[in-house]
Amino acid sequence: MQLHCSVFIATSLDGFIARPDGSIDWLESASSGTDGEDFGCKAFMDSVDALIMGRNTFEKVLSFPDWPYGDKPVVVLSSSLETRPDSVPDSVTLTSGSPQQIVERLMSEGMESFYVDGGVTIQRFLRAGLIDELTITLIPVLLGSGIPLFGPLDSDISLELVSSESFPCGFVQNKYRVVESSRADEPQ
């Protein structure tokens, strides 16, 4: 099996995925005039076996009117949540542990391609050298503050641009492959 972890996310031009309170009003507002364009979201979702997200992102998703992931397995990382809220489908599981432990466990269940979501979780997986690909859609707005996509690293991560596409609404979507990263804690 070939482990493959990807990020697919939108940020403000100054690198935030949400306002300080988690609000994504700026993203919803920017997306409202995009005529149903999904920016490759469905195709990306279809390409993964499961989502891996942190508790903050999970709680944000719970605030949406509808569960957006169908029956796609969703793995929520949390050391504090103990039981799944009744309102969410059976496809959701809670787990904890290091990024390595988590992907190993999921691979032992037959899954190998993962959509890693949420700032904290993406940063943990990047630091663990587990992210292979990042698709980042830049929204043309500066927020000034918020929850950053990226965070501290132990060393540089070199990327290769796979594709770049701009949309009439002003979004620019860049897809990068990680070409050099330290996967120090994991045997190759």
Next chain:
Amino acid sequence: MQLHCSVFIATSLDGFIARPDGSIDWLESASSGTDGEDFGCKAFMDSVDALIMGRNTFEKVLSFPDWPYGDKPVVVLSSSLETRPDSVPDSVTLTSGSPQQIVERLMSEGMESFYVDGGVTIQRFLRAGLIDELTITLIPVLLGSGIPLFGPLDSDISLELVSSESFPCGFVQNKYRVVESSRADEPQ
């Protein structure tokens, strides 16, 4: 006269213009394989009447082997530097004051289009509502820490994508026009 302030800068994918110590080795290294491509730098430089930069950027430029700006006027913002180092050309002047005061003074001298450079200075001009255009070249590397291009704002700044271009080396250059910003301290 029509005041026009532009930014033309490169950042890492995580939004840094330099490492914490000011080093741009990552940028020099990324640019070294680009076969003399200047990414529109000369054309941009030719389009402005003067550069406005902060002291940090100025000191960085002084560390370069050659003065890169020819006889283009360079205005260095500093409240601490009192005299121009002997090694720099007469085209360099030192000044201080608010962004509004500075551009008013320069306009009274017949200049109207400015290249605003350096993280702190760009942030000050953005907060003052004085930036009209930003051209940002995204370098495909994550640094994890450094001197950020953007900083806190009093309110969102909405942008319009003017153009987006990707280069074989993996750089993506996006040009934005500021469409909504508060130029509160300045009569329109």
